[in-house]
Amino acid sequence: MNIIRNVISELTPIFSANEARAVAIALCEHVTGFSRAQLLSDGTLVLTDEQQQQVSRCIDRLRTQEPLQYVLGETEFYGLSFKVDxxxxxxxxxxxxxxxxxxxxxxxxxxxxxxxxxxxxxxxxxxxxxxxxxxxxxxxxxxxxxxxxxxxxxxxxxxxxxxxxxxxxxxxxxxxxxxxxxxxxxxxxxxxxxxxxxxxxxxxxxxxxxxxxxxxxxxxxxxxxxxxxxxxxxxxxxxxxxxxxxxxxxxxxxxxxxxxxxxxxxxxxxxxxxxxxxxx
CATH class of the missing domain: 3.40.50.150 (Vaccinia Virus protein VP39)
Structure with missing residues (x-):
């Protein structure tokens, strides 16, 4: 849970508590390739230096109010994955x-x-x-x-x-x-x-x-x-x-x-x- 908790702490000034948690999970899934279940259940997972830098760049963009979907470059629609910018x-x-x-x-x-x-x-x-x-x-x-x-x-x-x-x-x-x-x-x-x-x-x-x-x-x-x-x-x-x-x-x-x-x-x-x- 350390990965999620750390990212939530950085997102809290930008989003409400529930939004910060949801965004943190989506961001970490995207950056690490780990599933939601893995991120929430395995407290031993840590970000590599490169992944941490990528998360930091994403958070900087989120601070400007840029939509999460653009930051991640993708979204889901009708059960399909779509690239968006x-x-x-x-x-x-x-x-x-x-x-x-x-x-x-x-x-x-x-x-x-x-x-x-x-x-x-x-x-x-x-x-x-x-x-x-x-x-x-x-x-x-x-x-x-x-x-x-x-x-x-x-x-x-x-x-x-x-x-x-x-x-x-x-x-x-x-x-x-x-x-x-x-x-x-x-x-x-x-x-x-x-x-x-x-x-x-x-x-x-x-x-x-x-x-x-x-x-x-x-x-x-x-x-x-x-x-x-x-x-x-x-x-x-x-x-x-x-x-x-x-x-x-x-x-x-x-x-x-x-x-x-x-x-x-x-x-x-x-x-x-x-x-x-x-x-x-």
Missing amino acids: HRVLIPRPETEELVEWIKNDYKDISCSVIDFCTGSGCIAIALAKNLPEAEIQACDLSEDALEVARANAKYNDANVRFFCADVLSESFADTLEPIDVIVSNPPYVLENEKAAMQSNVLDFEPSMALFVPDANPLLFYEAIGKIALARLKPEGALYVEINRDKGKETVELFRQMGFGFVELRTDLFGNARMVKAIKN
């Missing part, structure tokens, strides 16, 4: 529920899926690993993000075709073949919500993947909805993650656009988080 958003647990919804709807069904604004590739890759009958594509405006996504697909042995595209471009839909499923977790945080956000998000995660203008909060949903109506096959489905304060507005937008069926779902915390829209 400042070029992509850190995958959130709520997004796993969007993947679960699609997986349940299309399990054992041969279908074509495209993920817009893919970022780290977490949605597309998780679907590729859980929908073996599906053909998966994914796109992003950022070539930097696509570099991370491709590396993650290779790391997870997932068959996903990535390409660069701007979903806000009026000509984008013309480049797509008819498709069964469109999924997206696009930017949806309003500029005026910045004041309530923590610095570990504002200062480190890519703003291009987060924010939309206050005057047009559903900018991406309108654009993606138009693409979906133009390129989804009959009875094809659009799935999106949304701003929890814009659930009713997003549902109403899709209904007014002409989707035949629109469903809003809450996440495990009770927040409006996901919308599914079916093309007639």
Whole structure:
């Protein structure tokens, strides 16, 4: 327990007691390669000088409020390991529920899926690993993000075709073949919500993947909805993650656009988080 205790003592000024313990365990697992059980049960384990230096460098970065996932260079999503850095958003647990919804709807069904604004590739890759009958594509405006996504697909042995595209471009839909499923977790945080956000998000995660203008909060949903109506096959489905304060507005937008069926779902915390829209 000495390793964990020593690291906790260094982290306590940065985190609450529970957070410091969790971060210390994750940090020591990463640096040493020992399992959580080994670290907690074997009091004779000690860090080498090189490992201690690596831990110290990580703690220095954590003191700047840099997210642990960036410091470690990896995170877990839907039971898979993903490489992450400042070029992509850190995958959130709520997004796993969007993947679960699609997986349940299309399990054992041969279908074509495209993920817009893919970022780290977490949605597309998780679907590729859980929908073996599906053909998966994914796109992003950022070539930097696509570099991370491709590396993650290779790391997870997932068959996903990535390409660069701007979903806000009026000509984008013309480049797509008819498709069964469109999924997206696009930017949806309003500029005026910045004041309530923590610095570990504002200062480190890519703003291009987060924010939309206050005057047009559903900018991406309108654009993606138009693409979906133009390129989804009959009875094809659009799935999106949304701003929890814009659930009713997003549902109403899709209904007014002409989707035949629109469903809003809450996440495990009770927040409006996901919308599914079916093309007639």
